[in-house]
Amino acid sequence: MASGSPRVFVSHLAGVAVFDPNGDQVGRVRDLVAMLRIGGKPPRVLGMVVEVISRHRIFLPMTRVTGVESGQVITTGVVNMRRFEQRATETLVLGELLDRRVRLVETGEEVTVLDVSITQLPARRDWEIDKVFVQRGRKGGPLRRGGEALTVEWSAVTGFSLEEKGQGAANLLATFEQLRPADLANVLHHLSAKRRLEVAAALDDDRLADVLEELPEDDQMEIFGKLKEERAADILEAMDPDDAADLLSELPEADKERLLTLMQPQDAAPLRRLLEYEESTAGGMMTTEPIVLRPDATVADALARVRIHDISPALAAQVYVCRPPDETPTGQYLGVVHFQRLLRDPPFTLVGAIVDSDLRPLPPDTPLYETTSYLATYNMVSAPVVDEGGHLLGAVTVDDVLDHLLPDDWREAAAHGVDEAWGVTDAR
Incomplete structure (x- = not known):
């Protein structure tokens, strides 16, 4: 980038897409890595933490960044796919600098860091943090009323090198507000234990x-x-x-x-x-909150329940028809109506008239391998769990089954990726 390129605030980079020279997306920016320096010198920005497929995180050196503009980052050359591991001398800009309490050198006043900006040095490929966006006033969320916000030079503040107890997390969370829970969980997993607890406390x-x-x-x-x-x-x-x-x-x-x-x-x-119930049985894996309707409910009623945002796709794939009471354990279980059938019949049709009663339910003590075979045999994403008295206890979904089939550390393995497959060394 040219020396006159505009300043970039790091909060605007969170989640930004990263593209290679061919225009193919590599991943998304999840953080920046900086190295603090003594004597009030602006920190050097070493690179970006980029999340690629399967939530695998890699390190992208700033020397490989050719453009940061129009809501995207452009890279050049081969991207090193070894997973990112933070070193002791490195600081995560979003994860560790935002929400810090620092002091203005001139007045000694304590302020909260809302954001920092980075810029590329003239005639070089190096980047550094040059400005700090801070807020005066007592500790609190981003841009509180009554708290003046101002942008100052990095050298105008002090305190970044000190460990802070009780650091807030409002501004960090604001940068990741749109993340899905699984992606935000991945962000937390890669923070330090101290920072992870502070962010969790702020949610x-x-x-x-x-x-x-x-x-x-x-x-x-x-x-x-x-x-x-x-x-x-x-x-x-x-x-x-x-x-x-x-x-x-x-x-x-x-x-x-x-x-x-x-x-x-x-x-x-x-x-x-x-x-x-035993953890690896249908009863131990099931959710107790499937969609339950009485036989006199209509297809329109069923579709209204299926459309509820908080219901997972697996549970929304079918509704279970039961006699009152409607809460699990229900009255007599009558059968299931699949989502596709709901789309084919008129809205005024009673679900009791289109119920599939041929599909046998699972007893709560059904072991994992039988539950898995059941879902595979009938091409189901969810199955009813019914007790000996014929009452619906819940439903076991395919994602619950996968949680038990995969290794115990599958979430962490998915986040880390498989280093051995790449056989490359860290570029730093």
């Missing part, structure tokens, strides 16, 4: 519940173990029952019972039922 309950469901077990337990009991109970209420039960099953019996007692009775009841 609202529903968002944290969604993210916890996507994290590796070690990260789950690390975050969950630091929550106050009252909030931990609220998070469990917001999680899908099967995921919440899996998390609870890892806790000591006394802690498990204490959290269940703190939960609302109507939310704790399905978790207690799920915990009665």
Whole structure:
């Protein structure tokens, strides 16, 4: 880029697409890597952390960046596909600099970092952080009312090299606001343990519940173990029952019972039922919240339920027809109506008239291999789980089954990728 190129604020780079010289997308920017320097010198920007296929993260040196403009990053040359590992001398710009409390050198006033900007040095391919966007006033979220925001030179602030306790996370989260829970979980996984806990503390309950469901077990337990009991109970209420039960099953019996007692009775009841079953059975894997309709409901009613945003695609693929009560365990289970059938019949048709009663349900003690065979045999993405009395207990979905078929560390392995397949060395 030319020396007169505009300044780029790093928050605008989060999630930006990265393209190779042929115009093919390589991945998306998830962070920048910088090296702090002594004497107030602006940090050198070493490169970008780019997320490629399967959430694998690589390091892209800034010397390979030929353009940062129009909402995209252009690279040149061969991209090194070895997974990124942060070194002790390196700092993640988005993950570790945003939300820091630093001081203005001139007045000693404490301010909060909202953003930083990078620029390319004249006649060179090196980049550095040149400006810091800060906010005066007490600690809080981005651009609080009454807090003056100003842009200053890097040398005008001090405190970046000190470890900060209780660092906020509002501005970091603002840069990743549009990420899906699985992608935000991947961001958290790559942060330091300290920063991971700070970000988790800043998430609202529903968002944290969604993210916890996507994290590796070690990260789950690390975050969950630091929550106050009252909030931990609220998070469990917001999680899908099967995921919440899996998390609870890892806790000591006394802690498990204490959290269940703190939960609302109507939310704790399905978790207690799920915990009665072996983890790798249909009963242990099922969710207790499938779409349940009475036989006198219409196709229009069913489609309205299927359209609810919070219902996963696997659960939305069919509705289960039962006698009252509608909550699991239900009254007598009558059968299933598949989504395609709902699309073929008039809206006023009663679901009781088009129910598929030939497909046998699964008993709750069905082992994993039989559940897998059932879904494969009947080309199903979800299957009903019914007790001996004919009551619907829940539904086991294909994603629940995959969680148990894949290795325990599959989330982490997917995030890291397979280094040996590339046989290359780190470019730094």
